[in-house]
Amino acid sequence: MIAPTRAIVLALAGLFSAYHLVLAVYSIGTPSSPWPVFAAMILYAVVSVMSLWPRSPLTMPVWLAALNVAVSIVMSILVFSQLDGRIANGYATWSVAAVGTLMTITAVRHRAVFAWLGVIGLAVCVVVWANPLALTTTGVIGSAVWVAVAHALSRALAQASRDTQLFARAELDAAAWRATQEAQLTEGRYRLDNMNRVAGPMLHRIVDLGGDISAEEREECLHLEGAIRDEIRGRYLLNEDVRTEVLAARRRGIEVTLLDDGGLDDLSERARDRIQSRIARTISRSRSDRLIVRTGVDSSTAAVTVVGLKVGDDPGASVLGAGGDDDEVAEWLEIPKEASPG
Template sequence: MIVVPRLLLILLTAAISAYHIVLGVYTLGTPQSPWPVVVSMVLYAVATTLSLWPGRRQRMPAWLAAGDGAVSVVMLILVLNQLDPRADNGYATWPIAAVGTLMTIVVVRQRAWFAWSGVVVLALTVLVWADDPVALTTLGVVGSAVFVGVGQAATRAVGLSARDARLYERAARRAVEWHAREEAERSERGDRVRMMTTVATPLLERIVATGGVLDEDERAECLRLEAALRDEIRGRRLLDDEVRRVVSAARQRGAEVSLLDEGGIDELPDADRARIMAEIAEHIGGSEADRIVVRTGAVDDDVAVTVVGLSRRPDEEEDAVTLWLEIPRRA
């Protein structure tokens, strides 16, 4: 993509505007009186300077756009009233092109309504003065409208390109943040697995030493370790220190706990995930259910996580639902 420095564009536009003034000076002998033309040149120079003056904001202030429109009307009235519409005035009709240039500056600085209003006034003024529709083409009114249209299209294209660039930059930043978070969580899960492997090693050695003959407490401990390892693999972002603690406590009292992270909360901000983890820990810790299932929802679902608790009923085949919690994606 070719990038043209802003200062170079300003200087180029200033040169074109200065050319209109040079034409006005060159044809001072054509009007009936040169003084209205001189006043027009001064007004045009001031309006162009203010419109091209570098500033922080690209969008032109409304008062300046309205001022440019007023200057355009005054210029046309002062100069055209000094010319004979039936004569060949040559470059003495320079205000027509000058107004086109000024309105192009206005539209580039994101004041399209003012710019097109100026073009309409230009066309009506020339039409009334010349009393001939052909003059709209021969005196440059159509060309001025084309320049304003091209300026508006170019401004819109640059605006869209800038917006797309910002979107790409934001997406790239999010991708980097997501990758860093993934790496951190993968490292943390690895540390957890290594820690649990260290914890499980004595039990494994005990199994080997006894030939697989374990008492009830040792069997229960093996099952809890297996479930904890499974949590690290399948639970993913459903786990933090507090959730691990309450899940371990639930299993020690005999409950069966399943954590299933299917990627539904991967894109949530850290604050929302912390809130969800706190609610999961609170309800698991306060539940007496015999079986607890925690599952993430779909990415486009309003519910981030569903927690279901089931309790056995001695006299019935089906378990009773004693806990049903839907944690919203947003607080």
Template sequence: MITVSRGVLVTLAALFSAYHVVLGITSMSAYRHPAPVIVAIALYAAATALSLARPSRIVLPAWVAAFDLAVCIAVPVLVVSQLDLARENGYATWYVAAIGTLMTIVMVRRRNVFAWIGIAFLVVHTLVVAGFAALGALGVIGSVVWVAAAAVVTRALGSMARDASRFARAERQVVEWHAEQEAHVVERQRRLDETYQRAAPMLIRIVESGGMLTEDERAECLLLEAGMRDEIRGRALLDDGVREQVLAARRRGANVVLLDDGGLDGLDEQELRRIHARLAEALRGSRADKLVVRTVQTGSTVAVTVVGLRSSAPDAVAGDRVGPRDALAATSAESEGADDEVELWLEIPRHEDAEAETSKGAGL
């Protein structure tokens, strides 16, 4: 597709407008007095210069459009007052094409009302001073056609620009949707692969034993199920060190819940490694019966909160008295009983230079 730069169009419009000025100057002998015509030429030149200024701004300033309309009214009055329209005046009627050109520029620069008023005044003025036949003889019809063509082309270009914008927006949405779907597929496949690698040995053992598992193997199945649940709910909270400490806590009988609500999205690898190391250290040092690890929404200086609760119930005072099977079968680690006490409270900051971590509880 052939495209023309805005600068080229402005240059062509300026040359065409200058042509009318030259015609007016060279036709001075046809006027009774040159002074009013000189004023008309100056007004037209000034209006054209203002209308073509700042081409990067499509919409013409309202005051410039109003000035152009005033010039459109003044120029025919000044020029015709010095002509005898009963005879052939040749290029002395340059003002007709000049006004048509000026109103075309106004129309192209999105000031439709001013352009239509201006060209309508030219038609009415010509009818009053020269009659209906002069519309064709002086070229008024041609000026009206220019303005009308400019209106049609401008509307068509505006519609094309809007359609192009909608198509571009739709294309971006399709690309984003496609990328999102691909990301979902890749993530789902990765999780399936990880789940298979972790669950395959136990599934083979279940098949080989015909479902007759020992108590230890059943406990391992529960631990495996909890680990797979962590991969879904914990997401960015997990790395190998955190997984190891979570498994160790569950083996000693603790109930551990990991919840990632997207609070770690956008952090770089270095910050994530620091958070994972601090989380693994906290889990290693805690003897709580219930541990809840949760991300904090973006915008907060805190990235992760860790809450550890110790139950004062007789059957759960010592961690080694509660097996993994009993702990994993609990309804929820987030429910706090009346006798639960806080054993661990830790806030891991989002950035390394953030406010110092607040922690309290035994073992920290």
């Protein structure tokens, strides 16, 4: 679809271009022979239609701009060759205004260099045909003014378009920055509220006791620290059931690690609920020493992988930092992204 504004401009330009052909027909009796004038009219009509074609891009192709310049010179030669430059020819010099119109269209379509070449070629043809004084009587100066105005307006509109794009981009950047700041603020408030919910009672107890807490309470602090860490790394792996079962597993002595690498981001809320419920049941039944719950990669059919490990019997391994070398897999579960049939 053509924009209404552009359609109106093209229609007006088409009517103005056609007006020169009307003048040519009106004054067809003035030239010595009408046939060169008819040829000039056909050439002018063809390039005008090509230059004003509605589906063409705003920037005129180089080949079309060069064709316009060539046609303007050929048209001037055809018309002037049939006129006497020593007398006033009236509307028979319609080709001067026609060339000015064609070059104005060329300038508007961002080919100002070619437009000025066309005006210079027209001026040379007029001077050779008559004399320099004819530049003022045939309308060459007026054609040059049209091209100058079109050139200036084209540059101004191009600059305005660039400024508009810059402002639009700046607005998008500002909106993105604001959204980021609001998201960070919301996330920060959520983390603080969650920390207060999870660790608040224990922190108040520590303050009330002056830091003199029992070994069981110190152990519980470690569990609460793990719960806070889960909120950061677990993301969509967590719901209230999973949080409850993870805390219960840690109290049973199981080391639980939750890692959400984004594998659940594109799943529906219903699919996440199904996966989270399965995770909670698996953790509640686990008797492993270590549990690792991690989301799958995008190309995997598994949404979540649960691995349970039995720690090796070497008591010095963990002290020496070699824990995991003798661990063996005791549990392995892959929870698919799609619910199984039935």
